[in-house]
Amino acid sequence: MKYDLVVIGSGPAGQKGAIAAAKLNKRVAIVERDFNQFGGVCLHSGTIPSKTMREAILHLSGYSHRDVYGEQYRQKRRITMDDLRRQVAHVVEHERDVVQDQLERNGIDSYVGDASFVGPHEIAVTRAGGESVTLQTEKVLIACGTRPARPESIPFDGETVFDSDEILKLAEIPRSLIVIGGGVIGIEYGIMFATLGVRVTVVDGRRRLLEFADAEIVDSLMFHARSLGMVFRLGEDVVGIDRLQENRIALHLESGKKLIGESVLYAAGRAGDTERLNLEAAGLTPDERGRLWCNEHQQSWVPHIYGVGDVVGFPALASVSMEQGRRAVCHAFDQPFHGCDVLPYGLYTIPEISMVGKNEDELTKERVPYEVGVARFREIARGKILGDDTGLLKMLFHRETREILGVHCIGATATEIIHIGQTVMALGGTIDYFRDTVFNYPTMAECYKVAAFDGLNKLSLEVEFAESAPSTSEKDEKTPQPREANIDVMAV
Numbered sequence: 001m002k003y004d005l006v007v008i009g010s011g012p013a014g015q016k017g018a019i020a021a022a023k024l025n026k027r028v029a030i031v032e033r034d035f036n037q038f039g040g041v042c043l044h045s046g047t048i049p050s051k052t053m054r055e056a057i058l059h060l061s062g063y064s065h066r067d068v069y070g071e072q073y074r075q076k077r078r079i080t081m082d083d084l085r086r087q088v089a090h091v092v093e094h095e096r097d098v099v100q101d102q103l104e105r106n107g108i109d110s111y112v113g114d115a116s117f118v119g120p121h122e123i124a125v126t127r128a129g130g131e132s133v134t135l136q137t138e139k140v141l142i143a144c145g146t147r148p149a150r151p152e153s154i155p156f157d158g159e160t161v162f163d164s165d166e167i168l169k170l171a172e173i174p175r176s177l178i179v180i181g182g183g184v185i186g187i188e189y190g191i192m193f194a195t196l197g198v199r200v201t202v203v204d205g206r207r208r209l210l211e212f213a214d215a216e217i218v219d220s221l222m223f224h225a226r227s228l229g230m231v232f233r234l235g236e237d238v239v240g241i242d243r244l245q246e247n248r249i250a251l252h253l254e255s256g257k258k259l260i261g262e263s264v265l266y267a268a269g270r271a272g273d274t275e276r277l278n279l280e281a282a283g284l285t286p287d288e289r290g291r292l293w294c295n296e297h298q299q300s301w302v303p304h305i306y307g308v309g310d311v312v313g314f315p316a317l318a319s320v321s322m323e324q325g326r327r328a329v330c331h332a333f334d335q336p337f338h339g340c341d342v343l344p345y346g347l348y349t350i351p352e353i354s355m356v357g358k359n360e361d362e363l364t365k366e367r368v369p370y371e372v373g374v375a376r377f378r379e380i381a382r383g384k385i386l387g388d389d390t391g392l393l394k395m396l397f398h399r400e401t402r403e404i405l406g407v408h409c410i411g412a413t414a415t416e417i418i419h420i421g422q423t424v425m426a427l428g429g430t431i432d433y434f435r436d437t438v439f440n441y442p443t444m445a446e447c448y449k450v451a452a453f454d455g456l457n458k459l460s461l462e463v464e465f466a467e468s469a470p471s472t473s474e475k476d477e478k479t480p481q482p483r484e485a486n487i488d489v490m491a492v
């Protein structure tokens, strides 16, 4: 029972950390609470089920074909939770086999049970029946993830009032849904249900949703959501929930408003799953939301214990979690690690959103002179073929160095094509690359070329105006002209 590394949690961070250590010929054990949970929250209640459910909804609701066949087009008339669950089960089962096979192939010992610290180098694994084994280890990777926040004041029953882990267990698709929390989870699920025809209301304490995203893209998303009948109650706090007759639920808002619905999804954040780890025995204390502090190498205050994945907080993404797992192991076993500085973000809303780099608000605050090139999907042949002529891609670039500063996209394949911009940014490329390159046709990649021409045309407008504008001496003799202002008006 002596290991070089014990990993707690089998989500993306734990898996990739364990495999990275095994590749360094280390003796590795991974502990997962429940046999059916191998793959973590990511595989069983987070990323994979939610994205599969979205795909099932897009297919069965005929959403992407309505442009051609009309608003009433449906692949299936009465969609049920069982229809959605079937596709999810199919994908999850396959992915779980992949995870277990990878761990076995790399000679990693898997333990099923609740892990908790006995001492800084000792971890007890306790099975549901109570029997326990103790593992000795040189290093530890805490990759225990998060669980949905469940305040006492919310009367959860898993059927009419539920959290995001319980969605897949619903017996039926509700006719109306109130979503508390307009974060990524609340918005992704809210829009999925609205696409199914459910009346969805989102309540959030903030006045602006998804603040990290480009404001124009979020406005466009809200426009789509409203066109599906979604209602947003922003800047509102929930102060109480009552159950009414006939399975109705009343939500009382601090402003005095009352919302009546058939069901409530509580999606107002997640907390680190550290309660049962007995962190104190290892010399660690989590913060008030159960999260663990770590430095840039993912190392906690106790140098041989590392924290990776959602338990360390922002950005709480599966993609980043995997990277953190590898980063921690390289540091723990003195290996070099070359990380990625240009991280993408994908929101699987309908339509999807993706971004990389800075947004306009950030560049404006930092007083960076930037220009914007825009491609609208209605000008892109592949967009029309895919049934999306409302999407857009905007590329932000430096007016002087022409370096790409950010790419923001909403619409079909946004989460895929963002990587083209990410690659060019990571390699220090400029907007000229997109002007000069040739993409397959018809593809969504063409957006980059269209956006590049749009942006460069705006720069050339400036040159044109600057050249035709009178010199200072001429200007003094004639009526003063608002030269800069003119350029701005034309360029917008």
Ligand SMILES: Cc1cc2nc3c(=O)[nH]c(=O)nc-3n(C[C@H](O)[C@H](O)[C@H](O)COP(=O)(O)OP(=O)(O)OC[C@H]3O[C@@H](n4cnc5c(N)ncnc54)[C@H](O)[C@@H]3O)c2cc1C
Residues within 6 Å of the ligand: 008, 009, 010, 011, 012, 013, 014, 031, 032, 033, 034, 037, 038, 039, 040, 041, 042, 043, 045, 046, 047, 048, 050, 051, 113, 114, 115, 116, 143, 144, 145, 146, 164, 185, 273, 276, 277, 308, 309, 310, 311, 316, 317, 318, 319, 320, 321, 346, 348
């Ligand atoms: C609804 C939803 C949708 C999401 N969609 C996306 C998305 O589209 N893209 C994206 O990048 N990210 C998405 N995420 C976030 C993503 O799922 C997480 O970033 C990722 O799962 C974090 O991985 P992790 O390795 O930290 O562990 P997790 O996946 O959280 O897994 C942790 C595992 O540790 C186990 N564990 C905990 N404590 C113990 C213990 N004491 N002993 C033994 N085992 C223990 C748990 O049982 C669990 O299986 C989504 C999350 C949710 C909830």
Ligand SMILES: NC(=O)c1ccc[n+]([C@@H]2O[C@H](COP(=O)([O-])OP(=O)(O)OC[C@H]3O[C@@H](n4cnc5c(N)ncnc54)[C@H](O)[C@@H]3O)[C@@H](O)[C@H]2O)c1
Residues within 6 Å of the ligand: 180, 181, 182, 183, 184, 185, 186, 188, 203, 204, 205, 206, 236, 237, 238, 267, 268, 269, 270, 315, 316, 317, 346, 347, 348
């Ligand atoms: N596509 C993706 O990459 C993806 C998808 C889903 C989740 N995730 C990850 O999961 C993490 C957790 O997501 P989340 O949506 O649970 O959390 P979150 O913190 O992003 O959102 C919580 C939202 O709830 C609101 N809120 C909090 N308390 C409230 C209250 N009492 N009343 C009304 N509103 C309230 C907050 O203002 C916030 O907007 C995210 O940080 C994200 O990284 C990623």
